[in-house]
Amino acid sequence: VQGHENDLELARACERGDETAWDRFVAEYRPILYRSADAIDPSGGAREVADSLYAELYGLKQSDGQRKSLFAYFHGRSSLATWLRAILAQRYVDRIRGTRRLEELADDHVARPSSPSVDHGRYAAAMEEALAAVVGALEPRDRLRLGCYYSQEMTLVQIGRLTHESEATVSRQLARTRRAIRASVERHLRDRRGFGDAEIRECVAAVVENTGELDLGALLGGRKNAAGDRSKAGGGTR
Amino acid sequence: VTPTNSCLDGETLAAWVDGGLSRSDAAMAEAHVSSCPRCQEITGLVVKTTPMTPVAVPWWRARAAWLVPATVGVAAVGLWIIAPTSPAPSPVRPPAPSERQRVEGPATIAPLESARDAAVPAAPPVAPPAAAPEPVPQQAGRRQDLKREKEAADRVQARANTAATAPAPPAAVAAPTEAAPPAAASARPAAEQGARQESAKGGAKDAVSPDGALHWRITDRGALERSTDRGTTWQAVNVGITATFTTVQAPQARTAIVTTTDGRQFRTTDGGATWSLVPKMQDF
DSSP: OTTOHHHHHHHHHHHHTOHHHHHHHHHHHHHHHHHHHHHHOTTSHHHHHHHHHHHHHHTOOEETTEEOOGGGGOOSSSOHHHHHHHHHHHHHHHHHHHHHHHHHHHHHTSOOOOOSSHHHHHHHHHHHHHHHHHHHTSOHHHHHHHIIIIISOOOHHHHHHHHTOOHHHHHHHHHHHHHHHHHHHHHHHHHHHOOOHHHHHHHHHHHHHTGGGSOHHHHHHTTTOOHHHHSOOSTTOO | OOOOSSOOOHHHHHHHHHTOSOHHHHHHHHHHHHHOHHHHHHHHHHHHHSOOOOOOOOHHHHHTTTHHHHHHHHHHHHHHHHOTTOOOSOOOOOOOHHHHHHHHTHHHHGGGOOOOOOOTTOOOSSSOOTTOOOOSTTHHHHHHHHHHHHHHHHHHHHHHHHOSSSOOOOGGGSOGGGGOOOGGGGGSOHHHHHHHHHHHHTOOSEEEOTTSSOEEEEOTTSOEEEESSTTSSOEEOOOSSOOOEEEEEOOSSSOEEEEETTSOEEEESSTTSSOEEOOOGGGO
16 A cells, blocks of 8 residues: 555545545546546547446445445555556457457358468478467467567567566567477477477468468467456456 | 465555565566466556656665676686786776677667567558547667668678578568569559569468458558448558558458568457567577
């Protein structure tokens, strides 16, 4: 709670229904919430989520005759502004992921275009399997850096903010991990598939030729873990 | 650290971004987010929309801070003892690699960088507004990043082109100027020339999804458009970056991949609602 006492005090006052506190929250934090929403989705999709969140913060939901505010889930472990951004991002991502799942289900009924050749398909599949195995065996921090960089498109500084590393360190570690992945993938293809140099080159070429077939972002994000999909949005979820 | 299956609650995630978690809690958060696509996506959005204020130094790091000057002091005394009569003009040792990188900054980190998407709240590709709002305070920092990463990407590209053993880069990565037609061909309509160039590179100016429901095309001005009524009417598509597009592919019903003039590829799997940068396999 250290360092965020004022934020916690404001949140508790808003939760109690203190009009002065609410006015202060509206003046100071509503712009933050809307700026974040516009940054997340310039087309306005996140604004709807922000409006709904705003209503929950005010406490429109009635529980046993009592007004229940989302502020009850704020305990001052972070700044109020970052907490608001986190809750907004959670709600928005859950909404998008829900839509995405429905569309993926619809896509499953459409026949995928066949690979240009049998060999191409075999090499691409081997490469995908090797990459999945190698990425899955990475240390969490290495996988986090890769996922943040390639899948979430974060900058080195932003990644370093999470890992408490300098920009240069993140850069070096990313380079090391990529070299390690390349070496491990080659080893995997040799040991598990019995491929030689020429076939390994074919494997690399198969995915380089058509990056669209290989969802590297899914590999880095670790889509195997479905727990995230099941958990519901909200400040109190854990 | 064993990752938990439970997703991070909003406050833990916010505290992590604010640098307010203990070492063990931060490690738990890291372990989970590294393998949870949902939390990774949320974390990405929170970090991108949170201003880059000085992050609170974790207590475990602050406690060890005194070690740095102490170590430097010991090293300096050691050098003085070892070589007190050295004719060298200064007993100051050269900075360690990590120190050099801090001083030199981007120059040392550049080689591995690849081209990066523009900021999340970027203007539409067709006609960006003259005064786009600055939605997040770290926008200026991102522009610096982008400039640096663009330079780095050029170097990576140059290295890839000279690597003898590396597989040939995909056509989309090739610099657009390499495929420029001879001057004599300029008599033909520009659009036709562009289409022929892209065909030669394996892409196309237009594409139709396998089920025929979505039609995609690149306009003469390099903007992306989509039609849901088999080409009768077209709507501009916002990919989220300010860029000129050269080709479009539609490998699946709701999936499309567009390539920009600088070789970046962006993919949508939801019919154009959201787009993400396609990582380049040759980076690995």
